[in-house]
Amino acid sequence: MSEIKECDLPGIGKKFTLELDSGDKLVVVIHFSGEREVFKFMKGSDEPGSVTTLSDEEARQIGSILSGTYFQPVLEDEQKLMMKNVTMEWIKITDDSTLANKKIEELNIRKMTGASITTIIRGETVIPNPRAGEIIKPHDTIIIIGNNDQINKFISTFEIKQRIENDRQ
């Protein structure tokens, strides 16, 4: 890792130079007009090997891709994993939840809603395909699977308030 060198170009803009580990240099010039130019200098050369000119907007897009903050808008908006007709939903169990402190078999989830519990996340432990005798505890996170109707039915039947907005990693 090396530091970024900054330099004024009076009348043109500002120049930022980054020396890469490979010995090549990457130079970004931000013009007063907002235009960006990205130059690549090969190791030891003082003439650029390639130049790319970007508008202000393009530069921001590229910047967000490089810094890893760029997401597809569909994923970002819905924050659900969409498979054809199947939805998975993350649900946090609160203290006063009707699901809390009950065995899965007591709840008759499959029969009443059509959805089923695939996973229980309890603190650091993850229980995939929990047995029918497993007890759901407060502060657990459960993952249920079903089509949209079944999920909605699950949510209304058990009066779920706290759905998890994309906490899954």
Add this chain to the structure above:
Amino acid sequence: MIVNESVLSLGISLLALFIAGLLATRINQSLTAVFIVVGMILQNFFPVTIITEFIATLGIIFMLFMFGLEFSVGSLVNNQRKIFFSGIYDLIFNFPLGLLIGWLLGYDLIQSLLLAGIIYVTSSVIVAKSIIDLKRSANPETEYILNVLIFEDMFIATFLAFIVGISNYGQIDAKGIFIVILKTSAFFAFFIVLAKTSKKFVNKIIDIEHTELFVILILSIIVISAGAASYVGLSEAIGAFLAGLLLSETKQRHRISEAIKPFQQFSTAIFFVAFGMSIDYKHIGGMIPVGIFIFIISSFSKVYGGYFIGGKYALSKRAGLRLGLSLIPRGEFSIILAGAISMNSSVPYPIKSLTGVYVLLSAIIGSIVMKESDWFIKWFIERKDTEFKQTKKPLQGQLL
């Protein structure tokens, strides 16, 4: 009738500028040179009218104003050491040369000083544009080129105030120099103090939403500053420049630039045309050899000076040569200087015509040299390398 004719001739000039400019941008030539050529051609069809002359005067004022407005005091302060040293080297290599040539041509001291300024100052407009067009803004030598340009422009702005003041005083003696320097520094000091102390006040005054009134207010500030400078015997241009510097520190800077730019572009173009029209064909034949001579000598000193600066700042030979080869074009400031002083006609080489030839040569050839510098550098470095090997070989033999 006179008014009608001069309006028509102005219109024709503008149309000619447009067509010539269009062709020039096709072949990547500088507009400055083309506008002067248009002026030289147009003088065969109609004379310089009062209207053209008036607009040309405004052209200088607006050009210097915009220059002051876009001048980055911040980067001047940040890089003052680098700017100062590269600027001084460039000055030492190129300014005395003009004095010497002026003396050889039989000019008096004021005229020689003027010629020195004309030969010394590289066109920042042409060079900066070429750097951007040729995608060289990231090159290692570019920041040094720009530092030299910023120093030259500051130097010439001050020099302009001085030389016009001296010329108005009439002769160079201790008393004259003293008076002119006093006036110039008082004028500079007034604006600097105003900029430092009354920032809020100035900001408040020019914070006007009404577009039309805003333009009128800014124009009045520019013209009053220019007029005041002229009134105390300095150049109008320097007044406008300082007004630009003053307003460059305000929040409205961008808006001012947008508002004044069309005026500036229009009047500056006319200024170049008027200059071209004032070049006398009678003299031009005799000026061409002298112009070529000065061009060759001064190009060598510029390139060598640039190469020297590159060496001082540990640039590679290639980058150093590119630095030097980028400093050849002369343009706007040389022309402003040439028109700044009215000279008596007994001078052997009329400075306006000489400057015309010189600026045309250096602007056109200088732009081409910048673009084609690669093969020259290659040739130069290869030649140096073979020379180096030849001298080195026997030495190695001795060591072995």
